[in-house]
Amino acid sequence: MRHPAGPATPMTRMGFFTDTSICIGCKACEVACKEWNDVPDDGFDFLATSYDNTGGLSADTWRHVAFVEQPVSVPALGENGIRWLMSSDVCKHCTHAACLEVCPTGALFRTEFDTVVVQQDICNGCGYCVPACPFGVIDERESDGRVWKCTLCYDRLKSDLEPACAKACPTKSIQFGPLDELRARAAGRLGALREAGVADARLYGADETDGVGGFGAFFLLLDKPEVYGLPPDPVVTTRDLPRMWRAAAGAALALVGAVAAACARQR
Amino acid sequence: MRPTKVTGYYGRPVLKAPVWKSAIPLYFFTGGVAGASSTLAFAAGLRGNRRLARSAMLASVAGVAASGPLLVIDLGKPSRFLNMLRVAKPTSPMSVGSWVLTAFAPASMAAAASDVTGRLPRLGRVAAGAGAVLGPVVATYTAVLVANTAIPAWHDAHRELPFLFVGSAAASAAGIAMIATPVADAGPARRLAMMGAALELGAFRAMESRLDEAVAGPYMHGRAGRLAKAAEACSATGAVLAVTAGRRRRRAAVTAGALLCAGSLLTRFSVFRAGIESAADPAATIDPQRRRVDGRGTVGA
């Protein structure tokens, strides 16, 4: 489905398929993204959350590798242990992108590749996109007051190059390409995993009927989304906007009514 | 192999907290005063209550004058504030609000200028009328602005927040009018104070009881909850005082007006703070969504 704010000439929608089942947690994507996009450091904190000292996506982290250590028991071996879940998170480049819809300046726009990008020369730092994103992706960079996030390497795409993270990923956990192709490939991969007995494998964001109209950057996960810090049923806030304006109209009329009633007598 | 259940990712927030500072809830207050005062001024003027109309007009101008700087300071790039008028976007309440304010501010100022100087009375009346129509929009759109985010305590309260904000705006505008108008002329302001405070308190209660329990928390406990309790106490006392001793004694009327303003201001800060606390709580985001998914019974997510 074309987005109303989409580009005039429809082109193939490009995106990411992040197959977390083959992520080895090397963080090459995090590093490649920082290097290519010249993203400043985001502090060096010891978070004590497994091998993850990055924490999450932010203005200065556009790819983030989550490390989940899950205690498991393997009855066949009579042993307890842990299993590792690793997943490289990124901006979802939503079909219905809340950040873009609430942006009052038009700084956030949809590119010819159907990705969502901030025009840094227009952003005035109003901050509205920050709490609007249902994934907590976009954020303000304190040092300069504007918001930053993954551009899906807009500059590289324009030069027919794949995004830096996908290029650097040694296992092809991050795949870049036309979204239709990626979705077909993901469905095949999910089928193979299910057949191999990985019952909890699931696609996240590949469904166009979800609350944000599907992601341009979707995932294959091995557990519930919330285990990776992702919302299980994200909804673009503007879906409810007509209802909000109706409530506001009712409230505005209530104000007029109250004032009229209060002034029914002159004094 | 059965993984043990872990909720969330190391308890980290799913959402990003708003980067807005206290200038924003302050603006919700000043914008509310400006909007509701314009409507009150127009109605009082129509009924021939010149004293009340005059003080409400001046309150509106004061609200407008305070609002502009508050909005500009809070931008990350204040020098680019004019970019707000680069596009008009109905999906962005902030864009809608910027345009409405751009029309409302000159109307409010022109109406007051004409009233005070006695010049251009016809233009003054048109401006006052425009202010009266746009005022309720100025007082309400800020509720839609916060509701139109992913933050559960704001988004899920989208039905009640506009009524809460309008009640709060009416109470504060009425409070200021009572402070600035002789008791004999302030009857409409006292009645508006009563209705505004009732709406404010009623909408807050309705919101608390309708919200999912994973979401309502901040409004009831912690810092936002304490602000809400203080707001309620101030608004209720102010409203009662307004329609009792405030009808006779100026000193009581001024105290009541100040309490109503304090209540309104505290309400705005409580809602603002609740949003920040809600964004920081992964359960407020995840739990209702998880129940929704499980309720649908689909595979997928």
Ligand code: SF4
């Ligand atoms: S994930 Fe957030 S920042 Fe990315 S497109 Fe969607 S709403 Fe915008």
